[in-house]
Amino acid sequence: MAQDNGERHWSRTSSLMWTMFVLWLIFSFGVHFFVDSLNTIKILGFPLGFYMAAQGSLIVFVIMLFIFAHRQDVIDREEGQAED
């Protein structure tokens, strides 16, 4: 079992949170600022700007959360903070 290291655990937890938070900002707001330019690109008939708001960002959110759950679990284990 890894050594109990509370402070390093929290700093790694925080940086994972900030990474996810920035991604959240980008896919909640950032890409949609450019909806007009993205709409000039077509994929499967979808204008890309419309597609990002209707599906693209949602898919990113779902994938992000599974990766987050996994990454945080790895951090907990490596820093000796996991349950049981």
Next chain:
Amino acid sequence: MATTKDNSGGFFGFVIVLAILEQLGVPNKFIGYGFVFLTIAVYAVIGILSRTSEVGEYYVAGRSVPAFYNGMATGADWMSGASFVGMAGTLFLLGYDGLSFVLGWTGGYVLVAILIAPFLRKFGAYTVPDFFAERFGGGFARMLAVIVLICCSFTYVTAQIYATGIIAQRFLDMDFVVAVYVGLVGILLCSMLGGMKAVTWTQVAQYIVLIVAYLIPVVILSAKKYGIPLPQLTYGQAIQDITNLENQMAAKGLIASAKDAAGNAVAAKPHIKPFTTYDPLNYFALILCLMVGTASLPHILMRYFTTPSVREARASVAWSLFFIFLLYFTAPAYAAFAKLEVYSLVAKGTQLADLPAWMYTYGKLGLVKVCGVDVTTAQEVIAACGKIANHPGVLRMQDLNINADVIVLSTPEIAGMPYVIAGLVAAGGLAAALSTADGLLLAIANALSHDVYYKMINPNASTKVRLIVARVLLVFVALAAAYTASTKPADILSMVAWAFSLAAAGLFPALVMGIWWKRANTQGAIAGMILGFGVCVYYLVGTRYFAVSFHELWGWLGTASKAQLDQFATLKQAWIAAPEAGKAAAWAALDRHAQAIASWWGVRNISAALFGLPVGFLAIWIVSLLTPAPSQAVMDMVDATRRPRGDTIIKDKGALAH
């Protein structure tokens, strides 16, 4: 859990039986009854089998719900009757701008997972106010949290019960008030005996019913139209067709149009064009408020108290979003197919005498209007359109007014599917409304029984008394909500969207700062909650109910145009000059205009948290720094909250193994 699996298998068998009955000529009404009563019976059986006499099981389902099933239950808890019935319709009406709801109601789960839920699970609270009491020094913070919780949950639950009444009324021809109380019985059967444990497993069953009901009609439609049963992929084609039809209709004057740069007529509000209804500020403000609201609504947060571990709480948020995503990424496809259907009808130049049957079906319910009158008879429609100057005698988009609810409810009929599918959709809408109502009622009743009664009034109450009080309060809150719903309060229904801003402004800053900033103290949290929530309520109530004085006080911050300001002055003069008999009417006109222009920087009141959130965060920060730091014990507690390892902070007293 075995019952869940059996239930979903049984559900499919049941749909097939009803389909056979339809073929045999059993009247539609009985098929409708069959769907509604049998699904409610299934929920009730699960609810009764899950009865419990343990406090831990009643409040947090014994903290034993696996991540996957908790995700499904959260999905049902989250998706309301309005999401199920109205979301696709909103997208139909608003096009791109409606996607702010799709984004806002999904992205919030990222905040739930990374900022809040795992930490609250480690905390070991029974209710959200538990966290406030423990972290921010007791009774007063708890009471503030209870007040915010009740404000945002009660209007919401009333709307859910209202939705069950509407669905039962439409599909079963029941009297609305009777339907409301039938819905109430369904809700209480699911929740009263088993609390959170029962609600969890009925919500899992309800999720299965609602997602199947949502997907089937649109999957069939996609397979029929484009040969591929994946509507989420094929509606790209539909969107192209929509754009082409928009241009054709604009050229023929069959849709409200504008001139493009080259002087050609184009549709004024094309489906894919952004910011035709909301300006960018309001579009992004709405997304932010819905997302942050999602991360603060107590009935959602408390679902993550039920998982066996912190790790499972995180996984469970991911599963929740996945199950919610399945519905929300389908809704725009529904909207696109429905729009294509309606546009094709209009673009080919349909005579007013030849309106399709579904328009009459929903016209009789007051949900489809042409030229301003309900579509009940062809003569009336033709007469109404005849009064419009230069009307070409064929149906135009600008004549047509479709209620948002019609889109999902009528898709089976528009696509010519058998009635059994329409019954399925009704059962799905009912499942969505019932499951959300259950979660909300439990959140309110638990706050009253656990936080107010047990923690503040009678801390020595025995387990038995606590559970009796919890159940009695549940029944009372449910009755109060059903009574309110039965009066058809238009205001309450329009206030539901406010719940997100209220929860966001009142709870989010203190929740996040309490976990992520050790220095946050009691004084700061209390100031933040009162000021954040206060600003939000002031803006909501001010712009809605006191619009005239709000505008007069804050007009210099508003964005009204010169013409709008002049009109305000004219209407105000008219009101002052009006004789006694005409005062009320003159005031109504003035107030209506004031509601349209009263604002700070043009922000619509649905996004009031845009002001409440920064005020809340700033108040916590400034007041905390001006007052003494929290004690070492509180700092240590925050540290322990951040580490999954070890016991929960609040010890479960319900004598549980977990």
